[in-house]
Amino acid sequence: MVAPPTSADLALPEVLKQSGQREVFCGLTSIVWLHRRMPDAFFLVVGSRTCAHLIQSAAGVMIFAEPRFGTAILGERDLAGLADANEELDRLVRELLERRPEIRTLFLVGSCPSEVIKLDLQRAAERLSAQLAGRVRVLNYSGSGIETTFTQGEDHALMAMLPLMPSSDEDQLLIVGTLADAVEDRFRLLFERMGVPRVRSLPPRRSTELPPVGAGTRLLLAQPFLSGTARALVHRGARLIESPYPFGVEGSRLWMEAAAAAFGLAPAAVAAVLDPLEIRGRRALEPHRRELEGRRLFLLPDSQMEIPLARFLARECGMELVEVGTPYLDRQLMAAEMALLPGGTRLSEGQDVEKQLERVRAERPDLVVCGLGLANPLEAEGIATKWLIELVFSPIHGCDQAGELAELFARPLHRRQRLSFV
Amino acid sequence: MELTLWTYEGPPHVGAMRIASSMEGVHYVLHAPQGDTYADLLFTMIERRNRRPPVTYTTFQARDLGGDTAELVKRTIKAAVDRFQPEALLVGESCTAELIQDQPGSLAHGMDLGGVPVVSLELPAYSKKENWGAAESFYQLVRGLLKDQLPPPGFAKPSPQRWRQEGRRPRVNLLGPSLLGFRCRDDVLEISKLLASHGIDVSVVAPLGARPADLMRLPDADANVCLYAEVAGTVCSWLERSFGMATVKTVPIGIGATRDFLTEISELLGVEIAATSEAESRLPWYSRSVDSTYLTGKRVFIFADATHALAAARIASQELGFEVVGLGTYSREQAREVRAAAKQLGLEALISDDYLAVEKAMAEAAPELVLGTQMERHSAKRLGVPCAVISSPLHVQDVPARYSPQMGWEGANVIFDSWVHPLMMGLEEHLIGMFRHDFEFVDGHRSHLGDGAPAAVPVADAGPGAAAAQVGTLPSGPGATATLVAEPLAESLLAEQLATTAAESIQADGPAVAGASVWTPDGEAELHKIPFFVRGKVRRNTEAFAAERGLARIDAETLYDAKAHFSR
Numbered sequence A: 001m002v003a004p005p006t007s008a009d010l011a012l013p014e015v016l017k018q019s020g021q022r023e024v025f026c027g028l029t030s031i032v033w034l035h036r037r038m039p040d041a042f043f044l045v046v047g048s049r050t051c052a053h054l055i056q057s058a059a060g061v062m063i064f065a066e067p068r069f070g071t072a073i074l075g076e077r078d079l080a081g082l083a084d085a086n087e088e089l090d091r092l093v094r095e096l097l098e099r100r101p102e103i104r105t106l107f108l109v110g111s112c113p114s115e116v117i118k119l120d121l122q123r124a125a126e127r128l129s130a131q132l133a134g135r136v137r138v139l140n141y142s143g144s145g146i147e148t149t150f151t152q153g154e155d156h157a158l159m160a161m162l163p164l165m166p167s168s169d170e171d172q173l174l175i176v177g178t179l180a181d182a183v184e185d186r187f188r189l190l191f192e193r194m195g196v197p198r199v200r201s202l203p204p205r206r207s208t209e210l211p212p213v214g215a216g217t218r219l220l221l222a223q224p225f226l227s228g229t230a231r232a233l234v235h236r237g238a239r240l241i242e243s244p245y246p247f248g249v250e251g252s253r254l255w256m257e258a259a260a261a262a263f264g265l266a267p268a269a270v271a272a273v274l275d276p277l278e279i280r281g282r283r284a285l286e287p288h289r290r291e292l293e294g295r296r297l298f299l300l301p302d303s304q305m306e307i308p309l310a311r312f313l314a315r316e317c318g319m320e321l322v323e324v325g326t327p328y329l330d331r332q333l334m335a336a337e338m339a340l341l342p343g344g345t346r347l348s349e350g351q352d353v354e355k356q357l358e359r360v361r362a363e364r365p366d367l368v369v370c371g372l373g374l375a376n377p378l379e380a381e382g383i384a385t386k387w388l389i390e391l392v393f394s395p396i397h398g399c400d401q402a403g404e405l406a407e408l409f410a411r412p413l414h415r416r417q418r419l420s421f422v
Numbered sequence B: 001m002e003l004t005l006w007t008y009e010g011p012p013h014v015g016a017m018r019i020a021s022s023m024e025g026v027h028y029v030l031h032a033p034q035g036d037t038y039a040d041l042l043f044t045m046i047e048r049r050n051r052r053p054p055v056t057y058t059t060f061q062a063r064d065l066g067g068d069t070a071e072l073v074k075r076t077i078k079a080a081v082d083r084f085q086p087e088a089l090l091v092g093e094s095c096t097a098e099l100i101q102d103q104p105g106s107l108a109h110g111m112d113l114g115g116v117p118v119v120s121l122e123l124p125a126y127s128k129k130e131n132w133g134a135a136e137s138f139y140q141l142v143r144g145l146l147k148d149q150l151p152p153p154g155f156a157k158p159s160p161q162r163w164r165q166e167g168r169r170p171r172v173n174l175l176g177p178s179l180l181g182f183r184c185r186d187d188v189l190e191i192s193k194l195l196a197s198h199g200i201d202v203s204v205v206a207p208l209g210a211r212p213a214d215l216m217r218l219p220d221a222d223a224n225v226c227l228y229a230e231v232a233g234t235v236c237s238w239l240e241r242s243f244g245m246a247t248v249k250t251v252p253i254g255i256g257a258t259r260d261f262l263t264e265i266s267e268l269l270g271v272e273i274a275a276t277s278e279a280e281s282r283l284p285w286y287s288r289s290v291d292s293t294y295l296t297g298k299r300v301f302i303f304a305d306a307t308h309a310l311a312a313a314r315i316a317s318q319e320l321g322f323e324v325v326g327l328g329t330y331s332r333e334q335a336r337e338v339r340a341a342a343k344q345l346g347l348e349a350l351i352s353d354d355y356l357a358v359e360k361a362m363a364e365a366a367p368e369l370v371l372g373t374q375m376e377r378h379s380a381k382r383l384g385v386p387c388a389v390i391s392s393p394l395h396v397q398d399v400p401a402r403y404s405p406q407m408g409w410e411g412a413n414v415i416f417d418s419w420v421h422p423l424m425m426g427l428e429e430h431l432i433g434m435f436r437h438d439f440e441f442v443d444g445h446r447s448h449l450g451d452g453a454p455a456a457v458p459v460a461d462a463g464p465g466a467a468a469a470q471v472g473t474l475p476s477g478p479g480a481t482a483t484l485v486a487e488p489l490a491e492s493l494l495a496e497q498l499a500t501t502a503a504e505s506i507q508a509d510g511p512a513v514a515g516a517s518v519w520t521p522d523g524e525a526e527l528h529k530i531p532f533f534v535r536g537k538v539r540r541n542t543e544a545f546a547a548e549r550g551l552a553r554i555d556a557e558t559l560y561d562a563k564a565h566f567s568r
């Protein structure tokens, strides 16, 4: 068992606020996993060629012939007012839906250009929803880089779905945040075994099957970047279960226990389900722990998953935290995590990438967690890296995944040991 | 407003980044929101660059918009100049900043930057694209750096043959190679070697590897070689107009073009060039050797940037004996040349940046080989047709570790290998044709070559559109590598005629439609002689034919009747 936090650990970590160049994706990037989660939804970015190129580059490969995302690229005519942007959008949506009759929900996704020219996508969504009534629901949110970073795109997408969620005071556990389907199934099963009456998810697998929300809803965040959604659900009567996030054995156990406690389930029944998981999870973790123990870790801000991951890597894998960067810090949603961080951990919020890289070079950590733009240059300087974007696609939540999660971080170190050119 | 799913080109500021990143000593300050920093990964991941692109972004946010974004621009410029001490500074904006009109270029000009040359880039993001942006940025940078050297109006053009009077070897600049361009690194080496072997020096290579000071030496050369018109066309014509420098325009990709290139350059510079023999490259002999007989008339579909599409059309039709059944480009700036080349081949060029239109044209042309970009590689994979990548946009695979130029004699060798290997080796094809009815032969087992896996289509339950959407880069199963199953000629023609007539989207061989006509065993047997990549379509066409006539059974004769029907 991991020792409970001591009072020294509870000392509030120092937070370094930085402002300067940020090296972080914008919220549009979330489309890459959201469209996979909801196969009956289409994400139409209203933006520029840059936006189209960003999603294409972030998606990495052109996996689908006709992906369920695309960009309505604004042209000079739209900007000069020669074409009525709203009419153009209506035309484009009509054509798109004719081609893709299986689409049930269409998200109009705002970008920096659409925000700056103040294209009212909310009105557009209402207008199109009315036109397409009964066939396709049209929602809107902003994934623009001037307002959102990377994973915040999911937060905004979920908030857009919220008004369509029916109200019900029925008792339920609502897991919020995209999980890999297999991981989600696993959690459901475990919660059922513990005796949780009803488990539902947001986002749902089918965009039209939105869960209800109300006074009976206990809200459990599966991802740490859903501040807006959490607050909005609380506003609709849900009660937020405060807990660390389900990364690693400890985090996952605390997360499930917190949910069980919210339903007043008998601790013995809960322990009966979780104990074997914990033993197995720790066993899987062990070889990777040996590799990671004592290694120094620097996390650059990227996905907003940095603090929970740092907590897991420090407490369960024995890594030493040099700096934990996060694009922004939601103190309420991170409270349980921060309490578990080793005392004196240096946290940084925001970014000034040049200065941060100077700190990286000065500290010479054993492993740097960073985005794709920085990984190879750091490797070339002799610093091992792990890039984070795949973590938002991979099944990494839960006790059963703790070993795999640790392995993702151990692999770059392990690989260095294997390679030899002499 | 235009719907785009996948794009061939990024925005124009990515073109500017290609110029800055290709060079040494240049820094680019880009007024752009944080998400635009994604473009760094194009260089660090696709090109595996060991350093970050020399780009500083202002990463302004919504809350900055109410305040003074111009101040942010100035702060960023100052910090970048202090930190990186560039020899030349590019200043520009991306799509969003263009809308807020801070005019970072003018701001930079108004600042005291210790004498660093500043070039302001205005790249209209809502009408132009990446290659245009690269060409324009390269041009603006060269023009900015050479402005003090401009000869007066009415100056006497320098002779490209002045090297004789000056008692030195002739020298040329190689212009256009850049990062994210196709095989530029190796082309530069190959062409430098080729020129050196004929006594011609390379003065400046730019933008790849050049410093600003090198650009200031451009007029010292006797001529410019425009290797990639997409990037260097604008600069070359400006140097021609302003400095009277001649441009060598032949792009030396392929045997004939390399010869033409040497002829053009020797006449221009007045250099005696030793007669080149066919033995400079293996391509001519390999193409003549009996094994290559099977290449004769192979149907090839070409879609690429203009430079590589034009080169491919010539090599395919003249040097490999293929039949070009489709030719197109996404480079609108060079559309005229591609149209002309297509016309010579009796085709109409496809000028488009809509990959779905390209895929449709590809399916209709029923090619046996596709030469294209990564986008066409995916389309070809879906159609089960082998493909060789010949042009940007790039994938990490298109930046190979080994030396693999496209230009010059060695480039021709590389092209022979990389285009022919995805097809089946001649004898192998012949043997499979002979033995395909033996029990050991497993249909669907194809050669070890190429990578087009004709995936079985998992039909999604969500509706008709979904099926197409779900066809992915499915992992290749055992034996799911590569290419066409061999076919006797008559059957192949049958297949093609049946396949080309329908314009519907192609799927892999699917199950027969329930409730329709029933295939007899001999009908099925005949159907299975047809290459799998058109089999699905042949099946559907024949079934449609049978249904129209109310035939309950489809036998081999029905198949041939359908052939006759569709070949009208």
Ligand code: SF4
Residues within 6 Å of the ligand: A026, A027, A028, A047, A048, A050, A051, A052, A054, A110, A111, A112, A113, A143, A144, A145, A146, B033, B034, B035, B036, B095, B096
């Ligand atoms: S940062 Fe803005 S302009 Fe850039 S890709 Fe994201 S939404 Fe588009």
